[in-house]
Amino acid sequence: xxxxxxxxxxxxxxxxxxxxxxxxxxxxxxxxxxxxxxxxxxxxxxxxxxxxxxxxxxxxxxxxxxxxxxxxxxxxxxxxxxxxxxxxxxxxxxxxxxxxxxxxxxxxxxxxxxxxxxxxxxxxxxxxxxxxxxxxxxxxxxxxxxxxxxxxxxxxxxxxxxxxxxxxxxxxxxxxxxxxxxxxxxxxxxxxxxxxxxxxxxxxxxxxxxxxxxxxxxxxxxxxxxxxxxxxxxxxxxxxxxxxxxxxxxxxxxxxxxxxxxxxxxxxxxxxxxxxxxxxxxxxxxxxxxxxxxxxxxxxxxxxxxxxxxxxxxxxxxxxxxxxxxxxxxxxxxxxxxxxxxxxxxxxxxxxxxxxxxxxxxxxxxxxxxxxxxxxxxxxxx
Numbered sequence: 050x051x052x053x054x055x056x057x058x059x060x061x062x063x064x065x066x067x068x069x070x071x072x073x074x075x076x077x078x079x080x081x082x083x084x085x086x087x088x089x090x091x092x093x094x095x096x097x098x099x100x101x102x103x104x105x106x107x108x109x110x111x112x113x114x115x116x117x118x119x120x121x122x123x124x125x126x127x128x129x130x131x132x133x134x135x136x137x138x139x140x141x142x143x144x145x146x147x148x149x150x151x152x153x154x155x156x157x158x159x160x161x162x163x164x165x166x167x168x169x170x171x172x173x174x175x176x177x178x179x180x181x182x183x184x185x186x187x188x189x190x191x192x193x194x195x196x197x198x199x200x201x202x203x204x205x206x207x208x209x210x211x212x213x214x215x216x217x218x219x220x221x222x223x224x225x226x227x228x229x230x231x232x233x234x235x236x237x238x239x240x241x242x243x244x245x246x247x248x249x250x251x252x253x254x255x256x257x258x259x260x261x262x263x264x265x266x267x268x269x270x271x272x273x274x275x276x277x278x279x280x281x282x283x284x285x286x287x288x289x290x291x292x293x294x295x296x297x298x299x300x301x302x303x304x305x306x307x308x309x310x311x312x313x314x315x316x317x318x319x320x321x322x323x324x325x326x327x328x329x330x331x332x333x334x335x336x337x338x339x340x341x342x343x344x345x346x347x348x349x350x351x352x353x354x355x356x357x358x359x360x361x362x363x364x365x366x367x368x369x370x371x372x373x374x375x376x377x378x379x380x381x382x383x384x385x386x387x388x389x390x391x392x393x394x395x396x397x398x399x400x401x402x403x404x405x406x407x408x409x410x411x412x413x414x415x416x417x418x419x420x421x422x423x424x425x426x427x428x429x430x431x
Contacts, residue, residue: 234299242307314348350420
C-alpha cells in the first residue's frame with residue numbers, strides 16, 4: 050500500500066517527525082535566550098523562561114525608609130512607605146523581620162521589632178512602623194517578603210550592554226570590532242578564490258590537476274596545526290597581533306573551501322557560453338567578470354554566508370591573532386568569555402550578551418539560506 054500513488058510511506062512520516070523534533074530542539078534554546086534577555090535577575094532566578102508571561106513568586110529583601118523619614122503623630126513616631134518602589138508591583142503572600150523566618154506573618158499582621166516598635170505590612174507592599182520613642186540609626190529596617198510579582202519585560206539589559214557608556218563590559222565596542230574582523234575576512238577570500246576557481250575550472254596550464262588535489266587535501270588539515278607557526282610568521286614580518294593578521298589568517302584558513310566550492314560550481318557552467326565569448330574576442334578577464342561571476346552568484350553567496358558565520362562566531366583565531374592586553378580589539382565571543390568570569394551569576398546580562406552575538410548570524414542565515422544550500426550542493430551531482 051505504501052507504493053500506491055497518493056499515499057505516503059510510513060518512513061516519510063518518521064523522517065518528517067524526526068526533522069520537526071530536531072528543529073524544536075535547536076530552536077528552544079534560542080527562544081529561551083531571547084526571552085531571558087528581556088527579564089530581570091530575580092525573575093530568571095525564580096522561574097523558567099517559559100513562565101515569562103506569568104506571575105512568579107519571589108523572595109525579596111526590602112528596606113524601609115531610614116529614621117530620618119519618621120514623623121510624629123501624637124505620642125507615637127511613624128515611618129511608612131512602599132516596599133515595592135514607585136514603579137514596581139506585587140502582592141505580598143507572607144513576610145518576616147529576619148532571614149530565618151521570612152514567612153512568619155501574613156499581610157495585615159503586626160510584628161514587633163528587635164530594636165523596639167512594631168511594623169505592619171499590607172498585601173500591596175505598603176508598610177507602617179510605629180514606636181513610642183523616636184527610631185534611631187542611619188539605615189532603615191530590613192524586611193523579608195514573599196510576593197507574587199507580575200511579569201516584567203524591558204530593554205534595560207540591552208541598554209546596559211549596548212548604550213551605557215559607563216559600562217566597561219558592554220558589547221557595543223566588541224560588536225563593531227567583530228564587524229571589523231568579519232567583513233574583510235569574508236570579502237578577501239571570496240575575491241582571491243573566485244580568480245583561482247576560474248583558472249582551475251576553465252584555463253589550461255601544467256599542474257592544474259595537482260593543484261586541485263592539493264586544495265582538496267588542505268580541506269582536511271586542522272587549522273590548529275598552523276596557528277602557532279603562522280603567528281610566529283606574523284611577528285617576524287611585523288604584522289603582530291592586529292586586524293591585518295586576523296584577516297590574513299581567516300583568508301588562509303578559508304581559501305581551500307572557497308576554491309573547492311567555486312571551482313565545482315564554475316566547472317558545471319555551460320561550456321558553449323564561454324567558447325562563444327572567446328570566439329567573439331572576449332578576454333579571459335572579460336569572460337570572468339561579465340559571464341562567470343554573475344552566473345556563479347549562488348556559489349559566491351553560499352561561501353560568503355559560510356565564511357561570515359565562521360568568522361563572526363570564531364574565538365580561537367581571534368584569541369591567537371587579535372586579542373591584546375588593553376582589550377581595544379576584543380571581539381564579541383571573547384567578551385562573552387570575559388563576562389562568564391566577572392558576571393557568572395548575572396544570567397540576564399549573559400543572556401543579553403549571547404543573543405546580541407547571535408542576532409546578526411541568525412538574520413544573515415535566514416535571509417540567505419537558499420543560497421547556502423544551492424552553493425553547498427553545487428557540483429555534487431551531474
